[in-house]
Amino acid sequence: MLSCRLAALVITLALEVPLVAAMFPGQRVRMAILAAIMNTLTNLTLNCFFAVIPWMRGHHILYGEVFALVTEAAAYAVFSRPRRVGRSVLASLLGNALSFCAGFTPLPFLLCR
Numbered sequence: 001m002l003s004c005r006l007a008a009l010v011i012t013l014a015l016e017v018p019l020v021a022a023m024f025p026g027q028r029v030r031m032a033i034l035a036a037i038m039n040t041l042t043n044l045t046l047n048c049f050f051a052v053i054p055w056m057r058g059h060h061i062l063y064g065e066v067f068a069l070v071t072e073a074a075a076y077a078v079f080s081r082p083r084r085v086g087r088s089v090l091a092s093l094l095g096n097a098l099s100f101c102a103g104f105t106p107l108p109f110l111l112c113r
Helices: 004-023 028-052 060-079 085-102 107-111
Strands: none
Touching: 004 028, 004 085, 004 107, 028 060, 060 085
């Protein structure tokens, strides 16, 4: 069994990395590596940092998802060749929506202790 924070990270990476890679044909490997790095950073920020900030308590998921959407989209736009801002925003939006919705399934509860 995994800790709940680690389970959230594993689920996020399993869902978002392939989606981002699929959305950038011709640069799948580079974008998959970038997605793995960015999602690890944003997921850990949301679950380990935002969760303990007193004024965010109770709303840290909302702030964290907005932070992840903007940060990941910006990174995808900067590193995609040619720059695809619209596709970058869409990839980040779809990936974050997918992993957010996965949190409402039994999957996280099956993986964490």
